[in-house]
Amino acid sequence: MDMFDEFGPELIIEVYNPKANMHGFLIIDSSARGPGKGGIRMTPTLDKEEVFRLARTMTWKNAMANLPFGGAKSGIIADPKLMSKKQKDSIIAEFSKALKIVCPEKYVAAPDINTAEHEMEVFAKANGSRKSCTGKPKKMGGIPHELGSTGFGVFHSALVAVSYLGWNIKEKTVAVEGFGNVGSFVTKFISESGAKLVAVSDSKGVIYNKDGIDFKRLESIKIKTGSVTNYPGKKLPSEEIISLPVDILITAAVPDLIKISNVHKVKAKLIVEGSNIPMKPEVEEILYKHGVLVVPDFVANAGGVISSYVEYINSSVSQMFKLVEKKVTENTKMVLEISKKKKISPREAAMQIAKERVLKKCKICKV
Numbered sequence: 001m002d003m004f005d006e007f008g009p010e011l012i013i014e015v016y017n018p019k020a021n022m023h024g025f026l027i028i029d030s031s032a033r034g035p036g037k038g039g040i041r042m043t044p045t046l047d048k049e050e051v052f053r054l055a056r057t058m059t060w061k062n063a064m065a066n067l068p069f070g071g072a073k074s075g076i077i078a079d080p081k082l083m084s085k086k087q088k089d090s091i092i093a094e095f096s097k098a099l100k101i102v103c104p105e106k107y108v109a110a111p112d113i114n115t116a117e118h119e120m121e122v123f124a125k126a127n128g129s130r131k132s133c134t135g136k137p138k139k140m141g142g143i144p145h146e147l148g149s150t151g152f153g154v155f156h157s158a159l160v161a162v163s164y165l166g167w168n169i170k171e172k173t174v175a176v177e178g179f180g181n182v183g184s185f186v187t188k189f190i191s192e193s194g195a196k197l198v199a200v201s202d203s204k205g206v207i208y209n210k211d212g213i214d215f216k217r218l219e220s221i222k223i224k225t226g227s228v229t230n231y232p233g234k235k236l237p238s239e240e241i242i243s244l245p246v247d248i249l250i251t252a253a254v255p256d257l258i259k260i261s262n263v264h265k266v267k268a269k270l271i272v273e274g275s276n277i278p279m280k281p282e283v284e285e286i287l288y289k290h291g292v293l294v295v296p297d298f299v300a301n302a303g304g305v306i307s308s309y310v311e312y313i314n315s316s317v318s319q320m321f322k323l324v325e326k327k328v329t330e331n332t333k334m335v336l337e338i339s340k341k342k343k344i345s346p347r348e349a350a351m352q353i354a355k356e357r358v359l360k361k362c363k364i365c366k367v
Contacts, residue, residue: 003052007059007358008071010036011106014048015098022091024076026099028107029055032362035105036072037062037305039112039135040095040123042088044079050255051075053277058305060354061298065327067309072107074099080114092119093126103132110145110308111135116181117144134308143311143320145304151185151252152321153303153328154274158190158250160332161270161295167247175199175208175246175268178253179228182274182301184219186250191215195248200228201241202253208244209233242266251278258283266292273297281347288345296347298354299335302328 003009008029015024025048028036038058051073059071076095080088092115099107109123110133120136127133136142143149162169174195176187179202191197192215199208200218204227207213213231221231229235242249242258242265249268251257258266258279263286271287271294273279284294303324310320331350338349 003049003056007056007355007362009052009055011102012048013099013102015095017094017098020091020094021087022076022078022094024074024095024098025051026074026102026107027051027055027072028102029071029073030059030358030362031070031106032358033063033070034068035070036107037067037069037110037308038071038073039110039304040074040076040092040115040119041112042076042078042080042091042114044077046075046077050277053255057276057298059358060351061302061305063354063357064298064331064350065302065306065309066357067305069108069305069309073112074107074109075112088119089122092122096123096126096132099132100127103127104129107132108308108312109133110304111181113180117142117146131312134311135304136311141311141314143307143317145181145307147307147317147320148181148185148188149307149320149324150301150304151182151274152189153306153324154182154186154250154252154272154300155189155193156325156328157295157300157332158186158248158270158272159193160329161272161293161336162248164333164336165270165293170194172196172247173198173245174248174250175201175241175244177201177241177249177251177257177278178275179218179222180253183250183252184222186252186274187218188215190250198246199241199244200231201238202228203238205229205238206236206241206244207231207233208236242268244268248272251275254278256280258287260286263287269293271295272300274301276301284347285345288347293336294346295332296335296350299331299346299350300328302331
């Protein structure tokens with residue numbers, strides 16, 4: 001993949017320490033609007049291309065949210081399920097020390113897949129600066145992402161899209177892909193809104209119950225048994241979440257969930273991207289041409305980075321929730337209105353806004 005263009009990336013750091021069994025990447029895509037902001041994910045399948053795609057998404061996400069951050073992302077190739085807490089902490093600390101040269105002036109980290117407030121505490125201490133990351137524990141002045149800021153924003157983005165389509169949320173069925181820090185909160189809020197939750201997935205599979213799924217019971221079963229698939233209903237492979245007969249699909253976990261090879265299976269008429277890069281732009285374009293409304297990731301799931309900004313300026317949790325709702329609601333409305341007016345896809349509309357905001361601050365970009 002040729003990932004260099006007029007916007008970036010500006011800096012790529014690859015860290016490898018065989019003794020610590022640590023191989024990681026940091027990609028600062030753009031610092032036009034401020035220090036690169038983006039989380040640290042830890043998965044065994046991670047590669048440089050994925051980190052770049054995520055960093056570029058953060059460039060657009062921060063610009064779309066109108067925050068004084070650039071775009072960045074980092075990742076570590078490792079499987080947390082195969083290591084002890086001590087081993088994981090050691091890897092995070094080693095990675096953090098290697099990034100002292102850029103934190104926090106050029107890069108500010110945050111939680112992502114398989115990292116949370118504890119890992120941010122480890123990262124900040126090893127880095128020697130509390131400003132080196134957000135999503136830290138409350139005792140360190142942080143606003144943990146475990147409060148559900150991203151899921152809260154995704155939910156409000158979905159409400160805007162539902163209203164845009166002229167739907168009544170209480171008459172619609174919903175499937176949520178993923179039941180982690182994003183998906184569990186989206187599931188909670190969407191259930192409380194009166195929508196009929198009929199399917200939820202996790203790494204073990206999908207539970208589908210056309211009669212409806214009770215969130216509190218689902219949450220209890222997940223805690224007690226380790227999987228949503230133990231809820232009563234039909235158990236399916238994880239990838240089948242996209243092919244179920246629902247009105248709304250909310251993605252909240254893995255990248256590239258919907259591909260060219262399976263896009264024809266999608267039955268939902270509204271997809272809200274709570275996860276980062278759940279499909280490539282060309283797949284979104286196919287869905288758009290087939291009448292499926294897709295709210296792009298960097299519009300819908302900006303709650304996490306908005307929360308990070310509130311922590312960065314030392315503000316409060318209550319202010320965080322107010323700002324997430326305000327910004328995500330306003331931006332989703334703006335994107336859908338421009339999409340309708342110009343007869344272009346929501347992603348294309350959002351990209352026009354984000355690119356314009358980056359270019360206004362960019363001294364080296366030329367288009």
